[in-house]
Amino acid sequence: MVTFPADIAADDVCIAGLVPPAAEETPQTLANLVSANTSAQYTITSLTWEYSGGSPMDTDEFQYGGSWYQARIVLTSQPGYKFPTGGLTPDVSGDGTAASGTVSGGDSSGNKLTFVVTFSAEIGYIYIDGLTPPAAGETPSAKEDVTASDYCDVTSLTWEDSDGSSATLDDGKFASGGSSYRAMIVLTSQAGYKFPPDCNLVPGFSEDGISGSRAVAGGNASGNTYTFTVTFSDEITVAEVSGLVAPATGEAPVGIDALTGGNSAQYDVEDIDWLDSDYDDATLTDGKFNANSSYIALISLRAKEGYKFLDGLTPTVDAGTTSAGWITESGSGNLLLFIVTFDDTGAAPTSYTITATAGGGGSISPSGAVSVAAGGNQTFTITPNSNYSISSVTVDGVSQGAVASYAFTNVSAAHTISTSFTYTGGSSGGSSGGGTTTTKYEAPVSGDGSGKLSVTKDGESALAALPDAQGALISGGKSLVVTMPEIDGVTTYALSLPVSGLSSGSADGSLTLATGAGSVTLPANMLTGTVGTTARVTVGAVDPSDLTGNVRAAVGDRPVISLSLSIDGKQTDWNNSDAPVAVSIPYTPTVAELQNPEGIVIWYIDGNGSLNCVQSGHYDPETGTVTFQTTHFSLYAVGYNSVSFTDVADTAWYYNAVSYLASRGITSGTDDATFSPDATLTRGQFITLLLRAYGVEAIDNAENNFSDAGDTYYTGYLAAAKSLGITGGVGDNRFAPDQAITRQEMFTLLYNALKALDKLPQGDSGKALSDFNDVDSVADWAEEAMTLLVETGTISGSGGKLNPTGTTTRAEMAQVLYNLLAK
Known part of the structure; x- marks a missing residue:
């Protein structure tokens, strides 16, 4: 078989x-x-x-x-x-x-x-491309938009809310962004490849995804799957560093302890390294900067968990010029590095400034900005007024006690010295037991008035009342000054007066309320048209720590005051553009701020908690105060916003002007680093800067504008200028905004604007238009404007000429506006 x-x-x-x-x-x-x-x-x-x-x-x-x-x-x-x-x-x-x-x-x-x-080859890395971080109003990335690195494919993409529930979308779009959402991604390996057992690969991303929990899920040897979650960071788009001081000969470098970030909830200042201009470690002598040397600060900021820096973000600092930052560590908690460059330290100073200020109730001599030769000595004498005693003398922020004099010896740096006084007026009465004494406080009246007002202390407030007879003096054109005493524990000062005293038809009279928190000068027409009998003006010191967020960071520990008005006991939102109130706040600048006092500004804090720069605010070294004018009452804070440009040297004749305008946002550079002072100014640029300087808002979508207004930065300002009658253009309803502006055109537009705003300058320079050799070149239409500006000293010409038909540079424009605004 x-x-x-x-x-x-x-x-x-x-x-x-x-x-x-x-x-x-x-x-x-x-x-x-x-x-x-x-x-x-x-x-x-x-x-x-x-x-x-x-x-x-x-x-x-x-x-x-x-x-x-x-x-x-x-x-x-x-x-x-x-x-x-x-x-x-x-x-x-x-x-x-x-x-x-x-x-x-x-x-x-x-x-x-x-x-x-x-x-199968084990997949050793994963890279995801095309996954776009969530952003409000954007459509979520779909699976088809996302690709993976070689050897695996994206087989599933599911969007979820941060808690793992189905994504909350608004008409198919993200309702918010950043950490509000997460993405669940499933990858499948291609034939011949596999994810390693117990896979713990951390995917890389072309965007801001951050891999979270992950796990290998099933599959076979040639095509297993890998599931992981992607979370996202909230983006930091603004970064501020406070406390940085520019290198100065003989001064020690600022350390990390002096620096603070603008938003501590999002990031911290992690480190600062001082370097020479060639990026080697800084060369110092006895731990201090050398003369005629250039230094660089390398600063690193660390984002907190759940946040990330925008790559290329340029932080703002108190001094120097910052570079665009760069990211050195990606993902949540990333690190942003940036460089700050500074001007040379220059030669060792031959003199230093000691700024001396006195509070109400006495004086200090000498006062103001006192220049002292390097290595020299300077003694200051403190003298209280009658009924006042010395409360404290403070030197460079440190109390020296109630001393009657203070001597600086071998001066090698700038200093500050300030004094405060206590009212010591008499006391009266006592209880039958002899144990209680009531202090009597009085506010002297000076100027065109006299006498003393009784002051009542009520908790943290001090109150006084101006009688009707004194109010009549104000409305009659007289100027009175009421000086409130400094009282321990008092932060708010209020003065009542008859409404009629500030309801004159003219601003000839005034009332100044002088307090330790600040002083206000009220014009006699401030309340014209107001219905009521008794007005109360209140000036109060506000604790900066009560401010929040970016406002707190920007203000720091500088003074903040509150101005308010009530009529017959009812709070009133006073606003009168025809009666500006002059305000002064006592302030002792830091050494760094005194290097560029034009950067000392006044912030108006609006109802939304936003900072708005008051264009007229500036530091007056003679009085030791920051002064400004306002036509409405609110919160006001002293700030510092130093802006510098690489092509504006601190020795340039226009340095103060450019610094002043740039610090207040009136003008900016032609790019982040340069101002281009010699560049020719156009008509559109000038009208924009002029109206910004005086707080005139642009008119958007105006029906009545020049035919060549276009749709650009000056469009709304041309409409505003036309509406106010500042300019009628060059003919045929044209303004020629891109044409270079001549000096006489600039002066005429300036004159027309100041006239329309009732801000024409006053004063007598002793000069006349006829004093200039080229007076015959002034056009008839420009003669009225140039006559007034010459007579008031607003313009002074050069070499006996006004050059009316010549073009204007950006530096010249800055100087003209500075002459008007900084007075």
Whole structure:
């Protein structure tokens, strides 16, 4: 009888024990392999390791893993069995993938099957491209928008709220951005590749995604999946650093302890390194800056968890010129570095300024900005007024007690000295037990008035009342000064007076209320048209720590005052553009601020908590106060906003003017670093700067504008100028905004604007238009304007000429506006 061997089925061929190659591991041998189902049909007779191209492996250990190697295995059938002629694909219980085996030689009772096992390469990195961070009003990225790095594909993208619930969208768009959302992504490996077991890969992103929790989920050896969550940071778009002081000869560098960030909830100032201009460590002498040297500050800011810096963000600082920052660590809590450059320290000073100020109730001599030769000595004498005593003398922020004089010796730096006084007027009465004494406070009246007003202390407030007779003096054109005493524990001062006293038809008279918190001068027409009997004006000191957010950071520890008005006991939102009130706030600048006092500004804090610069605010070294004018009452704070340009040297004749205008946002540079002082000014630029300087708002979408107003930065300002009658243009309803402006055109527009705003300058310079050699070149239409501006000293010409037909530079424009605003 003839028998035939049975074919071995593919399901009956399963090899166990084969372990995938791994770097520095020893290859398995034939002894490690076993048949996983039945050995009665075949035996494993050979295992040979090869490189993936088929050449024999020539090392004792694997140098790499995965797809670098393949295993060649030979199976021999047992008697009564044979492998099918067409071959079969064995099952390999490890991570390898068996190619279809091939039958080779032998007879029907002992043929062989040879097959090759290849292995998947482990994916060692993941990079995601096209996933856009959430932003309010934007459509979420879809799976089709997102791609993964080689060897894997994005098979699922699901957007969720940060708590894992379905994403809250507004008409298919994000309702907010940043950390409000997260993305769940599923990747599937491509054939021949696999994610490693217990995968803990951290994906990289072309955008701001930050990989969170992740896990390998199922799949097979050639196509397993990887699921992970992407969270997002809230973007920091504004960064401020306070406390930086420009290098100065003989001064020590500012350290990290002096620096604070503008928003401590989002980031911290992590470090500051001082460097020479060649980026080596700073060269110092005895720990202080050298003369005629250039220094650089390298500052790093660390974002807090859940926040990230915008790459290229340029932080603002108190001094120097900042570069665009760069990110050195990505993801949440990233690090932003930026460089601050400064002007040379210059030669060692030959003199220093000591700023001396006195509070109400006495004097200090000498006072104001006192120049002292380097190495010299200077003594200050403090004298209280009658009924006052010295309360304290403060030098460079440190109290020296109630001393009557103070001497600076061997002066080698700028200093400040300020004094305060206590009212010591008499006392009266006492309880029957003799234990209680009531202090009597009085406010002297001076100027065109006289006498004393009784002052009542009520908690933290001091109150006084001006009688009707004194009020009549004000409305009659007289000027009175009421000086409130400094009282321990009092921060708010109020003065009542008849409404009629400030309801004159003219501003000839005035009332000045002088307090330790600040002084206000009220014109006699302040309340014209107001219905009521008694007005109360209140001046109060506000604790800067009560401010919030960016306002607190910008103000720092500088003075803040509150001005308010009530009529017959009811708070009134006073606002009268025809009766500006003059305000002065006592202030002792820091040494750094005295290097550029034009940067000392006044902020108006509006009802939304926003800072608005008061264009007229400036520091007066003679009185030791920051002064300004306002036509409405609110919160006002002293601030510092120093702005510098690389092409405006501190020795330039226009330096103070440019610094003043730039610090108040009236003008900006032609780019972030330069002002271009010699560039020719255009008519559109000038009208824009002029109206900004005087707080005139642009008129958007105006129906009545010049035909060439266009749609650009000056469009709304041209409409405003036309509406106010400042200019009628050059003819045919044209303004020619891009044409260079001549000096006489500039002066005429300036005159027209000041006239329309009732701000024409006063004074007598002693000069006349006819004093200039080129008076005949002045056009008839410009004569009236130039006559007044010459007579009031607003313009002075050069070399006996006014050059009326010449063009105007940006520096000249800055100087003209500065002459008007800084008075």
